[in-house]
Amino acid sequence: MPDLLSVTDLSVEFATDRGVARVLDRISLSVAAGEVVGLVGESGCGKTTLGRTILGILPGSARIRSGAVRFKGRDLLELDPVAVNDEVRGRAITFIPQDPWSSLSPLFTVGTQIMELMKWKSPRRDERWSRERWPALVRRYARDRRRADLDAVLDVLRAVQMPEPERALRRLPHEFSGGQRQRLMIAMALLPSPDLIIADEPTTALDVTIQAQILRLLRDLVKGRRVSVLFTTHDLATAYEICDRVVVMYAGQEMESAPTDAFFGGPAHPYTRKLLESLPSPDGDIRDIPGEVPSLIEPPPGCRFHPRCDYATAECGAGRPEARALGGEHRVRCYHPVGVA
Amino acid sequence: MRILALVVRRLAWFVPTLLGLLAVTFVIARVIPADPVALIAGETATPAQVDALRRQLGFDRPLPVQFVDYVRRLVGGDLGTSLYTTRPIVDDLANRLPATIELTLVAMAASVIVGIPLGVVSALWRNSAVDHALRVITVSGLAIASFWLGIMLQLLFAMRLGWTPLNGRLAGFPPRGVTGLYLVDAVLTWDWATFGAALAHIALPAATLAFPALATLVRFTRAGVLEVMQSNFVLYERAMGLPRSVIVWKYILRSALTSTLTQIGLLFGILLAGAVVTEAVFDWPGIGTYAVNSIIRSDYNAVMGFTVWAGTIFLVVNLLVDIAHSVVDPRERVS
Amino acid sequence: MTSALYLLARLGRDRSALIGLALILVVIVAAVLAPVLASHPGDVFEIHPAKRLQPPGGEHLLGTDRMGSDIYSRLLFGARITIVIGIIAVGASVVIGVPVGLVAGYYHTWVSDLLMRVSDIFLAVPQVVLAIAIAQTLGPSLPNVILALSVTYWPWFARLVYAETRSLGKEVFIESTAALGASPFRVIALHVLPNVASPIIVRASIGMGFTILTAAALGFLGLGPPPPTPEWGRTIAESREFLPDAWWYALAPGLAIFLTVMGFNLLGDGLRDILDPRIRRAAAASAPDADA
Numbered sequence: 001m002p003d004l005l006s007v008t009d010l011s012v013e014f015a016t017d018r019g020v021a022r023v024l025d026r027i028s029l030s031v032a033a034g035e036v037v038g039l040v041g042e043s044g045c046g047k048t049t050l051g052r053t054i055l056g057i058l059p060g061s062a063r064i065r066s067g068a069v070r071f072k073g074r075d076l077l078e079l080d081p082v083a084v085n086d087e088v089r090g091r092a093i094t095f096i097p098q099d100p101w102s103s104l105s106p107l108f109t110v111g112t113q114i115m116e117l118m119k120w121k122s123p124r125r126d127e128r129w130s131r132e133r134w135p136a137l138v139r140r141y142a143r144d145r146r147r148a149d150l151d152a153v154l155d156v157l158r159a160v161q162m163p164e165p166e167r168a169l170r171r172l173p174h175e176f177s178g179g180q181r182q183r184l185m186i187a188m189a190l191l192p193s194p195d196l197i198i199a200d201e202p203t204t205a206l207d208v209t210i211q212a213q214i215l216r217l218l219r220d221l222v223k224g225r226r227v228s229v230l231f232t233t234h235d236l237a238t239a240y241e242i243c244d245r246v247v248v249m250y251a252g253q254e255m256e257s258a259p260t261d262a263f264f265g266g267p268a269h270p271y272t273r274k275l276l277e278s279l280p281s282p283d284g285d286i287r288d289i290p291g292e293v294p295s296l297i298e299p300p301p302g303c304r305f306h307p308r309c310d311y312a313t314a315e316c317g318a319g320r321p322e323a324r325a326l327g328g329e330h331r332v333r334c335y336h337p338v339g340v341a
Numbered sequence: 342m343r344i345l346a347l348v349v350r351r352l353a354w355f356v357p358t359l360l361g362l363l364a365v366t367f368v369i370a371r372v373i374p375a376d377p378v379a380l381i382a383g384e385t386a387t388p389a390q391v392d393a394l395r396r397q398l399g400f401d402r403p404l405p406v407q408f409v410d411y412v413r414r415l416v417g418g419d420l421g422t423s424l425y426t427t428r429p430i431v432d433d434l435a436n437r438l439p440a441t442i443e444l445t446l447v448a449m450a451a452s453v454i455v456g457i458p459l460g461v462v463s464a465l466w467r468n469s470a471v472d473h474a475l476r477v478i479t480v481s482g483l484a485i486a487s488f489w490l491g492i493m494l495q496l497l498f499a500m501r502l503g504w505t506p507l508n509g510r511l512a513g514f515p516p517r518g519v520t521g522l523y524l525v526d527a528v529l530t531w532d533w534a535t536f537g538a539a540l541a542h543i544a545l546p547a548a549t550l551a552f553p554a555l556a557t558l559v560r561f562t563r564a565g566v567l568e569v570m571q572s573n574f575v576l577y578e579r580a581m582g583l584p585r586s587v588i589v590w591k592y593i594l595r596s597a598l599t600s601t602l603t604q605i606g607l608l609f610g611i612l613l614a615g616a617v618v619t620e621a622v623f624d625w626p627g628i629g630t631y632a633v634n635s636i637i638r639s640d641y642n643a644v645m646g647f648t649v650w651a652g653t654i655f656l657v658v659n660l661l662v663d664i665a666h667s668v669v670d671p672r673e674r675v676s
Numbered sequence: 677m678t679s680a681l682y683l684l685a686r687l688g689r690d691r692s693a694l695i696g697l698a699l700i701l702v703v704i705v706a707a708v709l710a711p712v713l714a715s716h717p718g719d720v721f722e723i724h725p726a727k728r729l730q731p732p733g734g735e736h737l738l739g740t741d742r743m744g745s746d747i748y749s750r751l752l753f754g755a756r757i758t759i760v761i762g763i764i765a766v767g768a769s770v771v772i773g774v775p776v777g778l779v780a781g782y783y784h785t786w787v788s789d790l791l792m793r794v795s796d797i798f799l800a801v802p803q804v805v806l807a808i809a810i811a812q813t814l815g816p817s818l819p820n821v822i823l824a825l826s827v828t829y830w831p832w833f834a835r836l837v838y839a840e841t842r843s844l845g846k847e848v849f850i851e852s853t854a855a856l857g858a859s860p861f862r863v864i865a866l867h868v869l870p871n872v873a874s875p876i877i878v879r880a881s882i883g884m885g886f887t888i889l890t891a892a893a894l895g896f897l898g899l900g901p902p903p904p905t906p907e908w909g910r911t912i913a914e915s916r917e918f919l920p921d922a923w924w925y926a927l928a929p930g931l932a933i934f935l936t937v938m939g940f941n942l943l944g945d946g947l948r949d950i951l952d953p954r955i956r957r958a959a960a961a962s963a964p965d966a967d968a
Contacts, residue, residue, distance in 0.1 A: 057579045089582025097580070102573040105592050107599065120583055136584035137591070188581070198580075354796075362797045369809050380813070480692075480945075484938035486889055488896050489912055489930035492919070500920035614802030618893050636812055636897055648809040652801045659800045 002073065003030040004228050005054070005196055010067030012046075012053055021296040023049045025252045025304070026067065028323070031196065034226040036219065038243030038260075040233055040275075044293055046252040047232040048098075051198045054230070055095060056084055072195070086130050090121040094189040096199040096218075100181035100206075104173040111169030114188060115141075118149040123193040156187045160217060179210040186218055196228045203238060215242045236279060240264060245329065248272050251294050251304040253320065258330040268326055268337035271305045303334070311336040347667050355660045360412070362652045367411050370645045371400070380641045381424065420646035425638045430646035434628055439521030440510055441620065441627030445612045447524070447543055448550035453605065456555045460562025461594060464570065475559060482556025487615045491549040491622035498545060505541050508624040512538060546623040550615050554608050561604045565597030572596070599666070606662025610655050686950045693946020699939030703932075707755040714749035721904055729922045739924040742914060747928055750906035754929065757907050758936060761822055761891045762884045768826035770880060773833025778868060780834065781841025792838060795831035803828045803890050811899040818901040821894055825887050836879055840872040874951035881944035885937040892933050908933050 012024040023046045031037045039047045052058050054069055056076060068075045071093065076084055097103040104113055119141045132139065157165035160183040173181065182202060189197050202218070203211040219242045222229050233239055239246050240260060247257040248269065256269035267273050274289045291308035294300050300307050306316035315335055323331045326340060371377045378395045379386070386394070395401050399410065414421075420430040463475045499507040506512065511523060516535045518526025524543070527536035569575065570593060578588045620629030628647065635643035687693055711717050715737060724744030732739040737748040776795075780788040798806065803825070810824035844867075894900045895909025903910070908929040915925035 052580075055580050057576065085582045085584075089580065091582065095577065095580035097573065097577050099573050103577040105574045105596060107595050108592070116583065116587070117581060120587075121581065136586045358793055358796050358800070361793050362801065365794075365797055365806070366809065369806075369813055373810070374813050480938065480941060481934070484885065484889075484934050484941050486892050486896075486909070486912075486930060486933050486937075488893060488909075489926070489933065492912065492916065492926055493930065496920050496923060496926070610800075610802055614804045617804060617808070618896065621897070632808065633897055636808065636899065641812070644809060644812045648805055651805045652797075655801045655805075656797075 003070075004033045004035075004072065005029075005031040005230070006068075006070040007050070007054065008068050008070070010050070010053065010069065011065040012049055012058070013063045013065055014059075015061045015063070016297070019297040022299055023062075023252050023296055024053070025299070026320070027249070027252065027254050029247055029254060029257070031228050031230055033195070034223075034228055036222060036229040036231060036242060036244045038231045038233060038239035038246040039249060040236060040239050040246055041249035042234055042293060044251070044296075045249040047234075047249055048200055050249075051095075051200050051230065051232055055089060055093060055198055056081070057089075083130075090117065091123075091192045092194055093196045093198060094192055094194040096182075096185050096189045096197060096202045098201040098204055100178055100185055103185060104181075106172065106174055108172075109169065110171055110173055110176075110184060113173075114153055114169065114184075114191070115146070115149065117188055118153060118191060119146075121192040122149045122152075124148055124152075153187075153191060156191055157184075159190075159221060160184075160187045162187070178206050179214060182206060182210075182214050183217070186214070186221065190221060190225065190227070193225075194227060196230065197222065199229055199231045201232050201234070204233070204235070211238070212241070218242065236264075236275060248275065251299060252296060253304050254333065255305065256330075256332045256334070257323075258326075259328065262328065262330050266339060268330070268332045268340055269334050270309045270311050270336070270338060273338055311338070344664075344667070348664055351660055351663050355656060359653065359656055362656060363412055363415060363649065364408070366645060366649050366652065367408050369648070371407065371411075372404070383424070383639070415649060420650060421642045423635070423640055423643045423646075425635065425640040425643065430643055430650075433631060433643070434647070434650055437626060437628045437631050440625060441613075441616055441629060443522040443524065444543065444546055444550060444620070444625060444627060445609070445616055446522070447547040448554060448612050449605075449609065451547060452551040452554040452558055452608065456558030457562050457594075457598075459555075460559040461566050461589065461597075463559060463563045464566035465589065467567065475563075479556040479559045482553050485552065487549055487553065488618045488622050490552060491546065491619055494545045494549055495622070505544050508622075510539070510542055510626055511535070512542075546619055546625050549622070550612055550619045553615065554612055557608060557611065558604065562597060566593055569593045569596040606658055606665065609658050609662075613651070613654065613658075683950050687946055690946040690949065692942045693949075696939045696942025696944075696946060699935050700943060703755050703936045703939065704759060706752050707759045710749075710752040710756055714746070714752050716746035716749045717753075719745035719749045720753050720906055729918060729925070731922075732924050738928045739922070741911070741925055742918060747911075747925065750911065751908070751928055751932055754906040754908045754911065755932070755936075757818065757901065757905065758888055758891065758933075761818070761825065762888050762940075764822050765825035765829060765887050765891070766880055766883050768822070769829040769883065770833055770876065772826070773830035774837050774872075774876060776830070777834040777837025778841055778872075781838040782845065782868070788838075791834065795834045795838075798828055798831035799835060803886070804893055807890055807894060808897065808899060811894055816899050816902050818905070821891055821900050824894070825890060829883060829887060832879060832883065833876060836875050837872050840875060841868050844868055844871055878944055878948040878951055881940055881947055885940035885944065888933065888937050888940070 007027065007029040009026045009028060010024055011022070011026050014021045014023055027046070027050065029037075029039070029050070039050065041047050049058070049062075053062075053064065054071075054076070058064075064077060067077075069077055071088065076088065079088075104110065119139075122145065124145050126142075126145070153169070154165045157168060162168050162180065162183055168176075168184075173184075176184065185202070189199075199218070203214050206214060215238060218229070221227075231239070231243055243260055245257065245259050246263040248255045248271065250271050256263075256267065256272045258267070263272070264276070267276060271289075278288050289308060294304055294307065300317065302315075302317040302320050303309075303312075306312040309316065313335065321333045321335045323333050324337065325331055326337065332340075374380055376391070378391050378398065378400050381398070382391045382394050399407065402410075418431055420434070422428065423430050423433055426433060459475060463472045466472055495507060498504045513535070515523055516526040516530050516532045516539075518529055520526055520529075523539040524536060527533070527539055566589075575588060575593060578592060616627065617629035617632055619625070620627045621633040624630065628651075632644065632647045632651075634640075635647065706713060715735070722745065724740075727736075727740050727744035728742055730736055730740040730744075736746050738751065739747050741747050741750070776791055780791040806828045807824040810827060811820055814820040814823065891900065892907075892909035892912075895907040896913045898910070898913065900907045900910055911929040912926055915922065915929075918925055
């Protein structure tokens with residue numbers, strides 16, 4: 001079965017004061033229908049940029065140098081931007097932001113903002129909606145659809161365990177706690193009945209005690225609805241909690257991709273192994289990875305991890321390794337995967 | 342309920358500040374001059390007349406006593422008597438108030454209606470030709486002396502081109518009406534000829550007055566929109582594919598405007614201050630001309646009366662703007 | 677000091693700020709070298725009724741006024757008046773306002789509240805209004821104009837410095853320095869003052885512009901230095917009865933005011949762009965960070 005989302009050879013650059021930063025370097029990634037994929041990497045590895053490229057909301061200083069982002073078979077980068085904004089963004093692909101504190105306008109009630117979303121992105125939206133010529137600001141929201149949408153909203157709010165959904169709608173965003181706000185964002189991501197959710201570190205900004213709750217909630221909801229998730233995080237434990245498959249990124253390149261059990265059971269890439277070793281362990285040793293994350297303006301050639309890698313040889317700097325299948329869904333991009341002949 | 346608490350808090354600021362203003366004007370009027378009575382009496386008065394006047398006005402009493410009396414009279418609405426017209430200054434001001442209000446309102450409306458959208462456009466098309474042109478205009482707007490701009494506009498449009506009358510508010514009879522605002526009254530009484538004439542008369546003074554206000558509004562709106570565009574909620578709305586016009590004109594503008602709203606209040610202050618000089622240039626029969634004429638005639642009482650009145654108005658405007666700002670920005674209401 | 681040089685270098689890259697600086701320098705040079713640059717330096721006092729209201733050209737670069745005096749020369753001497761008024765008024769406002777703001781911001785007593793309430797008055801009421809009252813009371817003269825402007829402008833600096841001092845006071849390093857026993861004066865001078873220097877400089881530059889406009893307005897209303905002082909605002913007032921024929925009479929001084937104020941505004945904007953930490957942070961934030 002073809003993948004729902006297939007990113008191939010994507011390269012993205014940013015223009016900065018100090019030069020051109022090559023934030024993504026021919027990265028490839030795929031997400032199957034109904035699959036929760038974790039995108040793991042340290043700060044600065046490009047995982048957020050990847051999410052934004054898929055959504056198509058990169059800032060003006062960004063350039064897509066090469067590659068394709070295929071969603072349901074069609075390359076989003078090639079399609080008409082207006083159509084993408086109307087039909088894909090907020091409908092087929094939705095977003096859960098990292099920061100629940102400021103992701104909603106503080107001046108409008110939660111209800112207003114959710115219903116605004118439903119006005120434009122409801123699954124009950126008429127076929128004719130896209131073809132209407134009236135400017136967006138004067139479009140009318142048909143009353144019967146609005147009622148149906150409102151019912152759906154209340155249903156989903158109950159599904160995310162929001163107490164007193166009707167009252168919640170009349171409140172302003174800042175009247176909710178962090179955990180509650182993230183439930184709102186999850187609800188808003190589910191309401192358009194999407195095929196894929198891009199979740200950008202959705203639990204990073206929350207208290208640790210709340211994080212587990214939210215993760216479990218999210219997992220239950222997406223599995224129940226067969227929605228795929230591309231879940232970005234820098235925390236391996238979080239990935240373990242919720243993901244079917246994990247992809248590791250380093251400095252704009254994907255290093256390894258494996259189903260969760262295989263990933264945590266037997267990682268092949270040296271960087272992945274170091275990452276797992278650096279998790280705090282019961283015996284109290286802190287093992288970190290020597291060296292520093294490279295500059296993206298003058299990145300190391302070939303495999304960008306090779307300067308810090310124990311197993312590096314000359315060919316690692318000469319050219320980037322292609323993806324190698326290690327049985328099942330396990331893939332690695334390394335000339336010297338550990339534990340492999 | 343919370344709004345009430347807010348209003349009370351603001352009033353707690355307002356009252357002492359108003360008293361402070363009265364103290365300041367009192368100091369200016371009675372303490373700074375070597376002999377305030379001599380100023381009031383005029384140059385032709387003899388020393389004996391000055392002394393008699395001093396006793397009559399109570400200026401020989403200790404200063405604190407004078408101040409209490411001063412405040413008491415002002416609270417009672419007595420701004421003093423004009424040395425020139427010998428009428429109570431409040432009456433003179435009240436007669437001329439509608440003219441100034443009309444001018445200020447038209448100028449404000451013009452600057453808001455033109456300025457805010459221009460500011461938004463300037464922010465959206467940042468660093469484009471339009472943006473640069475607007476920046477030149479706005480920077481100029483704050484560097485031009487209002488009175489000079491008025492004179493130049495008169496020179497061009499009234500004297501050279503003859504498109505508008507030179508000065509004054511209206512050549513013929515004012516429209517019958519209740520508000521005292523000629524434009525409004527003319528519309529209400531369906532007197533379109535007068536409406537046109539009044540419009541022609543108000544055009545240049547309003548444009549002169551509006552220009553710096555427009556410049557300020559465009560700048561502030563632009564800055565506000567640019568700042569809001571960086572917000573996370575804008576990113577979210579874009580990520581979820583909301584139509585751009587909805588994002589800009591409904592959500593971004595509203596956030597940008599909460600700070601612009603305070604600016605509009607301050608704008609009112611700028612406009613009213615500019616009105617003094619602008620009215621003088623166009624012989625607009627408002628409070629500004631009254632103040633200027635009083636200066637020319639050395640009508641000392643009238644100038645001080647005007648100052649107290651104007652100062653109070655500005656404090657009131659500040660107060661209202663504060664309250665309005667809290668109402669508009671719900672975050673302040675709840676905190 | 678190297679940071680100051682760095683800032684100056686950045687200012688050098690801002691084209692409009694440089695234009696502003698150039699305009700200011702032109703005006704200052706005109707003011708300082710007025711006796712040398714003027715074609716008819718005596719015309720500040722002398723009158724030549726026979727030559728009144730001549731259009732620009734020939735001997736008179738910008739024409740002559742109602743007394744037959746050379747407008748160009750009088751304009752140059754007017755620049756002196758303008759610059760002097762600006763510098764002294766703004767300077768006095770800084771000298772009064774900054775210490776007031778520091779004291780009010782550092783101490784949390786009723787004195788602070790009182791000082792800020794007084795400042796509020798002057799911030800709420802436009803400068804012109806109170807300046808008119810003061811100038812009218814004292815009588816039209818150059819020192820009185822300066823006094824009126826200083827008295828009405830110092831609160832802007834006081835309020836600015838107060839706000840900065842208050843927010844700095846919450847910073848831990850101030851508390852700890854004070855806890856170590858440093859005298860308030862030392863704390864203020866060494867720790868608070870350097871941090872408020874930037875906003876003061878920006879406000880002073882923009883303040884020059886506003887002060888000059890207010891001074892011109894006072895001159896226009898007859899409250900400025902009396903004739904024959906060639907103050908720009910007064911010159912414009914004099915020119916009115918001779919319009920539209922003697923258009924140069926009104927145009928020249930107005931343009932002079934415009935260019936001078938424009939210069940200070942542009943420079944002030946440029947200074948604000950490089951000195952305001954919030955703007956610098958915002959600029960940095962909008963640049964894409966690698967951890968995107």
